[in-house]
Amino acid sequence: MTHSFPRPTGTAFTPDAFETQTVNTPAAERRAASLPARRSVKKDWQAAWLLRAITCIDLTTLAGDDTAGRVQRLCAKARNPVRADLLAALGVEGVTVGAVCVYPTMVPHAVKALAGSGIPVASVATGFPAGLTPLPLRLAEISYAVDQGAAEIDIVITREHVLTGNWAALYDEIAAMRAACGEAHLKAILATGDLKTLTNVYKASMVAMQAGADFIKTSTGKEDVNATLPVSLTMLRALRDYRDRTGQWVGFKPAGGLKTAKDAMNWQILMKEELGTRWLMPDLFRIGASSLLGDIERQLEHHVTGRYSAANRHALA
């Protein structure tokens, strides 16, 4: 039984917790670069890590041409992410994903398609992906998504507040969004590809956690640069510093560009080494991805059958 942590409550706005902080970017980049070079775990252990990764995927479709039919198909995949014969061969059952993540108007279709599954529906909101609409409209979008049945809200921050060092304004907007979420969990998308420096990433992470975010998330998937290992390392260090200062455990969600099973394992290894095994569970770790599951399933098929499906012949090095 995994110990469950109380939902983070945030704190008062506390600039001294981060204002003098600077990130050693070359050191962070060196540390991150060492991960993919590692020999990854092999055979049964690899399969176990990949099954664990599936349980943390926020299976996502965030496209302008999304339809009810596409969301229904995604939800069917969320319910059964791995072929039954492969699960039987692996000796596991009941594997499902962490959540399904969609746009607000697609929430009702996901809620209906996931009824009885226990899989939560996550919705982006607050003017995703740019976030440049009036705050009252952004808060109303949160309320709409929650009213439609979303249990998790992925909000986007106003990057200008970070780029101008207006940390109080950033705190206030995220705190207002957290209040609008009510019982729904809030994931704060920092759009790190827009934030220019790792020091800004660290500070934005701390402010989002002080404002009550349940998760901090790297990217919308729409920036030029989305989830990277150096940025993720910086956010994990902020998570750890925040936990050490406040005792509150906040979750982490890399998103955007995680496409392969190797990507998933690189982030899992980073999480384990920086924060520990407990942080590999879906209440503290999610991967926002639209195509990652396909490659993980192909690697599991290879593990079981020794063959790759026609769609992919890239060995997991």
Ligand SMILES: O=C[C@H](O)COP(=O)(O)O
């Ligand atoms: O979290 C949501 C992201 O948009 C997923 O990005 P992706 O399509 O690169 O997997």
